[in-house]
Amino acid sequence: MKTKEKIIKESLNLFNENTFELSTTNLIAKKSDVLEGSLWYHFNTKPDIVSVHLGMFIDLYDEHKNLTTKNNPTIFIQGLFAIYGIIWDYRYLFRDSFEKIIDKKPSLSEKIIDINSSIDQWVKEFVMHAQKIGILIIDESDVESITEISLIIGRCWFDFSKKRYPDKSNMFLKKKGINLLIKSFYPYLTKESKSLIDSMYDSN
Known part of the structure; x- marks a missing residue:
């Protein structure tokens, strides 16, 4: 699975489970198994x-x-x-x-x-x-x-x-x-x- 697809999938799971507010970009990156910098490369903001x-x-x-x-x-x-x-x-x-x-x-x-x-x-x-x-x-x-x-x-x-x-x-x-x-x-x-x-x- 490509990096962007992993971020989209794992962020959806996190937002559903923890709410949008409580799901930090650091947590999204960790769950997606990518560096936080990779997240920012694909998405400017949450x-x-x-x-x-x-x-x-x-x-x-x-x-x-x-x-x-x-x-x-x-x-x-x-x-x-x-x-x-x-x-x-x-x-x-x-x-x-x-x-x-x-x-x-x-x-x-x-x-x-x-x-x-x-x-x-x-x-x-x-x-x-x-x-x-x-x-x-x-x-x-x-x-x-x-x-x-x-x-x-x-x-x-x-x-x-x-x-x-x-x-x-x-x-x-x-x-x-x-x-x-x-x-x-x-x-x-x-x-x-x-x-x-x-x-x-x-x-x-």
Whole structure:
């Protein structure tokens, strides 16, 4: 793996685990098994690494979000699982405050705010589409509340998961987050949808 690729990969792991703020360039270099000077050769600032991560996330998100507009329940649910996995893999972008970036890199700060808003809107759209294609049985008046519950569970879990289960693996925490979201929707799922999700997803 090339030096720049190692830095991108290890910094993503560190930002997710330790937060952007607490992950120093020295630690990133050490985890990447490179000299700190090599890091500065490829990236002028730590926010420049965030910019690369953000671009990678947007590419993956754009590639998969179309699945959640399909009328086929199986494809739709596969799309939900895929996008949750992508968001989890870049969760620091939706969890951390980036207060220092706001002043130094206002354009990057705006992009982070925009993608957070985009995800919020996407959650509402997938709830509405799930209702439309018969996966969820909900009243129109409940769409906003269910959307907000999903966002609260998803976003809070990014921060709470490591505090609640400090010794558990990343995969355990990721699956636990999916399980919590599924449980929040379970009362509104049709019988057929419950069976479909149970057949597609192993909650153990």
